[in-house]
Amino acid sequence: MDLSRYGPWAFIAGGSEGVGASFARKLAAHGVNIVIAARKPDPIHALAAELRSAFGVEVRELPLNFCAVGMLEQVKAATQDIEIGMLICNAGAENSLSPFLERKPGRAEMMIALNVTAPTQLSYLFGAGMRERGRGGIIIVGSNSCHAGAPRQVVYSAAKAYQFNFAEGLWVELKPHNVHVLGLILGLTNTPNLARSGFRPDAAAGLVMSEPDDVAQQGLDHLGREPIHCIGGWTERWQQLRGLPRDEAMAMIGQGVRSKS
Numbered sequence: 001m002d003l004s005r006y007g008p009w010a011f012i013a014g015g016s017e018g019v020g021a022s023f024a025r026k027l028a029a030h031g032v033n034i035v036i037a038a039r040k041p042d043p044i045h046a047l048a049a050e051l052r053s054a055f056g057v058e059v060r061e062l063p064l065n066f067c068a069v070g071m072l073e074q075v076k077a078a079t080q081d082i083e084i085g086m087l088i089c090n091a092g093a094e095n096s097l098s099p100f101l102e103r104k105p106g107r108a109e110m111m112i113a114l115n116v117t118a119p120t121q122l123s124y125l126f127g128a129g130m131r132e133r134g135r136g137g138i139i140i141v142g143s144n145s146c147h148a149g150a151p152r153q154v155v156y157s158a159a160k161a162y163q164f165n166f167a168e169g170l171w172v173e174l175k176p177h178n179v180h181v182l183g184l185i186l187g188l189t190n191t192p193n194l195a196r197s198g199f200r201p202d203a204a205a206g207l208v209m210s211e212p213d214d215v216a217q218q219g220l221d222h223l224g225r226e227p228i229h230c231i232g233g234w235t236e237r238w239q240q241l242r243g244l245p246r247d248e249a250m251a252m253i254g255q256g257v258r259s260k261s
């Protein structure tokens with residue numbers, strides 16, 4: 001697969017580790033230059049050094065918080081002189097499971113900023129250039145929690161549902177312009193963040209655990225082919241959920257959430 005059509009630069013929101021870093025390595029291997037955006041500077045810097053040395057590409061390091069006021073201005077300033085041919089919105093996990101009303105004030109707004117506002121603004125910012133050039137790619141990394149309301153992840157599952165419809169609608173609009181859009185729907189994935197969240201692997205017996213490299217590869221393979229791709233064995237579960245009465249779908253998603261705790 002020739003990924004250079006998605007160059008000369010890719011912007012990866014949440015590109016310093018896990019699935020985002022896997023995307024960065026795969027694109028850099030095809031000569032695509034990378035902007036890595038995430039909060040902690042050290043992991044960004046380490047990956048940037050690795051990509052420069054292994055693949056000879058240019059890398060821009062952009063430490064920022066996608067939930068912070070002024071985020072978009074930082075992104076614009078860092079990218080105004082380069083052509084972004086690929087946008088990957090990866091940052092967006094929910095690490096704490098708790099009822100909506102028991103959360104700290106502002107927590108819901110942060111989840112919405114990360115999963116709804118940032119991907120929307122970044123797609124608007126970079127999508128216009130892609131449409132004008134008649135080529136490009138946008139991947140929004142979502143979650144199986146999008147398929148039904150999830151207890152103890154109420155805002156997360158709602159925000160992920162937004163991403164699902166956002167990717168589908170944008171896919172229809174940008175397809176005639178040769179710009180590929182994909183909602184990449186993940187199930188349990190073995191990321192550093194999942195490990196830090198205190199996830200107990202024994203609680204997920206029987207569930208499929210995906211690896212970041214495989215997830216990123218599937219994303220790149222399915223980009224341009226369809227608007228939504230669910231990772232691995234989860235596609236069947238999604239189809240099953242769509243056919244269920246809503247109360248049963250919610251119970252099924254709720255079961256998945258319980259297995260994480």
Ligand SMILES: NC(=O)c1ccc[n+]([C@@H]2O[C@H](COP(=O)([O-])OP(=O)(O)OC[C@H]3O[C@@H](n4cnc5c(N)ncnc54)[C@H](OP(=O)(O)O)[C@@H]3O)[C@@H](O)[C@H]2O)c1
Pocket residue numbers: 013014015016017018019020037038039040041043064065066067089090091092093094114141142143144186187188189190191192193194
């Ligand atoms: N892991 C799973 O089991 C799983 C399951 C379903 C869906 N997903 C989805 O997959 C995506 C990746 O998940 P993940 O587990 O790797 O954790 P994640 O925290 O969403 O993503 C990790 C990357 O995002 C950055 N990041 C996180 N919050 C940020 C913020 N506020 N501002 C800027 N950068 C931020 C991290 O670096 P810093 O920490 O340095 O900022 C890191 O580069 C998410 O969208 C998640 O919803 C994951």
